[in-house]
Amino acid sequence: MKVKIAMVLRYVILILGGIIMLMPFLWMLSTSLKTQPETVKIPPIWIPKQLQFSNYIDAFKAAPFAQYFLNSIFVTTVTTVGQLFTSILAAFAFSRLNFYGKNIIFVIFLGTMMVPVEMLIIPNFVTLSKLHLVNTYAALIVPWLASFFTVFTLRQNFQSVPDQLYYAAKIDGASDWHYLWHVLVPISKSTITAVTVLQVIGSWNSFMWPLIVTNSENLRTLPVGLQAFTGDAGTNYAQLMAASTFVILPMVILYLFLQKYIIAGISKTGLKG
Amino acid sequence: MLNEKPTLKSTAKAFLYLLPMLLITVTFNIYPIIKSFMMSFYTKYDFFTDKVSRIGWDNFKFIFSDPDFHIAVKNTLIFVVGVVPLTVIISLVIALLLNKIKWLSGLFRTVYFLPFVTSTVAIAQVWHWIYNSDYGLLNYFLSLFGVNPISWLESPKYAMLSLIIMSIWKNLGFNIVLFLVGLNSINERYYQAAKIDGANSWHQFTNVTLPLLSPITFLVTINGVIGSFKAFDQIFALFNGNPGPSKSALTIVYYLYQKFYTEWKYGIAAASGVVLFFMILVVTVIQLSYSKKHVHY
Numbered sequence: 001m002k003v004k005i006a007m008v009l010r011y012v013i014l015i016l017g018g019i020i021m022l023m024p025f026l027w028m029l030s031t032s033l034k035t036q037p038e039t040v041k042i043p044p045i046w047i048p049k050q051l052q053f054s055n056y057i058d059a060f061k062a063a064p065f066a067q068y069f070l071n072s073i074f075v076t077t078v079t080t081v082g083q084l085f086t087s088i089l090a091a092f093a094f095s096r097l098n099f100y101g102k103n104i105i106f107v108i109f110l111g112t113m114m115v116p117v118e119m120l121i122i123p124n125f126v127t128l129s130k131l132h133l134v135n136t137y138a139a140l141i142v143p144w145l146a147s148f149f150t151v152f153t154l155r156q157n158f159q160s161v162p163d164q165l166y167y168a169a170k171i172d173g174a175s176d177w178h179y180l181w182h183v184l185v186p187i188s189k190s191t192i193t194a195v196t197v198l199q200v201i202g203s204w205n206s207f208m209w210p211l212i213v214t215n216s217e218n219l220r221t222l223p224v225g226l227q228a229f230t231g232d233a234g235t236n237y238a239q240l241m242a243a244s245t246f247v248i249l250p251m252v253i254l255y256l257f258l259q260k261y262i263i264a265g266i267s268k269t270g271l272k273g
Numbered sequence: 274m275l276n277e278k279p280t281l282k283s284t285a286k287a288f289l290y291l292l293p294m295l296l297i298t299v300t301f302n303i304y305p306i307i308k309s310f311m312m313s314f315y316t317k318y319d320f321f322t323d324k325v326s327r328i329g330w331d332n333f334k335f336i337f338s339d340p341d342f343h344i345a346v347k348n349t350l351i352f353v354v355g356v357v358p359l360t361v362i363i364s365l366v367i368a369l370l371l372n373k374i375k376w377l378s379g380l381f382r383t384v385y386f387l388p389f390v391t392s393t394v395a396i397a398q399v400w401h402w403i404y405n406s407d408y409g410l411l412n413y414f415l416s417l418f419g420v421n422p423i424s425w426l427e428s429p430k431y432a433m434l435s436l437i438i439m440s441i442w443k444n445l446g447f448n449i450v451l452f453l454v455g456l457n458s459i460n461e462r463y464y465q466a467a468k469i470d471g472a473n474s475w476h477q478f479t480n481v482t483l484p485l486l487s488p489i490t491f492l493v494t495i496n497g498v499i500g501s502f503k504a505f506d507q508i509f510a511l512f513n514g515n516p517g518p519s520k521s522a523l524t525i526v527y528y529l530y531q532k533f534y535t536e537w538k539y540g541i542a543a544a545s546g547v548v549l550f551f552m553i554l555v556v557t558v559i560q561l562s563y564s565k566k567h568v569h570y
Contacts, residue, residue, distance in 0.1 A: 007373075010374055014370050014371070017385070021384050021388065021442070022384055022387075023403075027402070028402075031402065042413060043413060044408070044410060044413055086294040086297060087294065089290045090290060090294035093288075093290035097283055097286065098277055098279040098283055098287075101284075102287070105291075109298070112298075112302050114553070115302075115306050115550060116502070116526075116553060118526045118546065119305075119546035122305075122533050122546065123304070123312060123543075126323065127301070127305070145297045146294045148302070205391070205393060207394050207510070222392070223395065226394055227394050227509070227510060230398060237402050237405075241399065243398075251391065251392070252387065255386075255387070255390040259383060267450060267451070
């Protein structure tokens with residue numbers, strides 16, 4: 001009996017907590033489908049009389065969201081692919097090759113991971129303006145094409161791959177390059193997927209850097225565009241919630257499909273971080 | 274090959290593999306670290322030409338006597354103290370509960386983690402609407418308990434609280450995942466041994482779970498403190514490009530942003546970044562030395 005009560009209590013707490021966690025999402029969806037007068041009804045209504053899907057179309061047209069979407073997709077894709085490429089190469093060098101200065105370089109990079117990136121914004125902005133890259137796609141992408149954090153995670157994974165595979169590939173006459181892309185990378189698929197998904201989410205949601213290095217409307221990514229839109233939308237909460245929904249939705253879908261990898265990625269990187 | 278001594282040839286080869294990563298990180302991570310420390314001493318600086326005509330301690334003197342910077346440091350500390358302990362306790366409790374159930378545990382984990390993948394800017398708009406003093410959901414719920422409407426975002430008294438609530442909500446899932454990993458790695462035998470010794474569930478929790486979980490608790494705390502020290506996005510979005518009513522949510526990074534981006538005072542902004550760096554360093558060192566003594570691995 002006591003055991004049963006404890007079990008019921010666990011579920012009660014978890015369900016109540018779950019409702020609190022979901023509430024903002026439900027409220028966002030509900031508001032996004034309301035008419036303007038319905039949004040300000042007290043007591044609030046959860047299911048509008050008629051679902052106003054037109055709010056989504058109106059919001060999408062009220063600002064250049066199509067452009068923002070393209071920008072976000074482009075920047076996220078190039079950043080993620082580029083970062084993955086540079087990190088895989090570097091992680092291979094750190095895990096499989098011996099070279100002068102290996103430990104020193106590795107320790108220096110570990111140290112840089114402790115420095116808050118917010119501190120680096122100022123000199124990076126100066127560097128980019130010297131290169132005449134401020135307010136270009138390059139400014140949004142180039143500084144993020146390498147991440148020591150990703151290198152570190154991949155290196156851990158590469159090191160766990162048995163050496164025998166490497167020697168076997170060598171005996172078969174495979175070059176290091178061939179071994180890396182045809183043996184090591186396929187074997188490390190799950191870790192690579194995990195860091196990729198985390199990187200996609202990070203790029204998609206990134207705000208401070210795009211806010212600072214872009215000022216023309218046609219270069220804005222979704223978060224920056226949405227923030228600008230809040231000023232124009234004013235008190236039109238139905239449209240604002242519709243816009244928030246379509247900014248959030250792609251990452252929620254990605255999460256629901258690749259949850260396994262995201263959780264694994266956080267467990268691995270979070271624990272080692 | 275792995276145990277071979279490095280040669281000039283292997284070094285040359287390794288650097289070819291490292292080159293793309295080094296090129297980017299040296300330009301955008303290593304060099305700017307050095308440069309920010311230098312910039313914090315630039316007291317007369319033309320950023321268009323990158324010409325420095327005077328250096329000194331003036332930037333630090335300025336921020337240490339700037340009332341806004343004092344507010345920023347105070348608010349940052351309040352934010353850390355408001356967010357971190359509660360996040361750690363709540364996520365530990367949820368993880369313990371999730372660890373004890375089988376049915377629907379996957380669904381609960383999905384739900385609790387969901388906020389973590391959302392764009393801070395977008396979800397802050399939702400919270401902005403929930404906090405609305407006239408039509409917001411929160412005031413409506415509170416009114417059911419006879420609480421008068423609260424100006425969550427307009428009153429300096431409540432702005433920080435609103436920010437803390439939203440931040441805890443957003444970060445809970447991340448920490449729950451880490452705690453679950455920790456709980457799963459505790460060997461069942463410890464509990465069996467404790468049961469044989471006659472330990473009740475509370476004693477099992479305090480004598481087995483908590484000590485064995487301490488590395489994770491430590492990690493979650495460090496992550497939380499460092500992340501909270503750097504709060505910016507959620508403030509900018511929740512208060513629509515303002516640091517809260519009468520600067521009630523002005524944090525160090527927000528101060529840095531204002532000095533750099535709106536006032537173009539690069540030296541002063543860099544100096545505040547250096548202060549942030551040392552604050553994070555001090556916390557990391559304190560926690561590392563503490564954990565050496567108290568964390569059971």
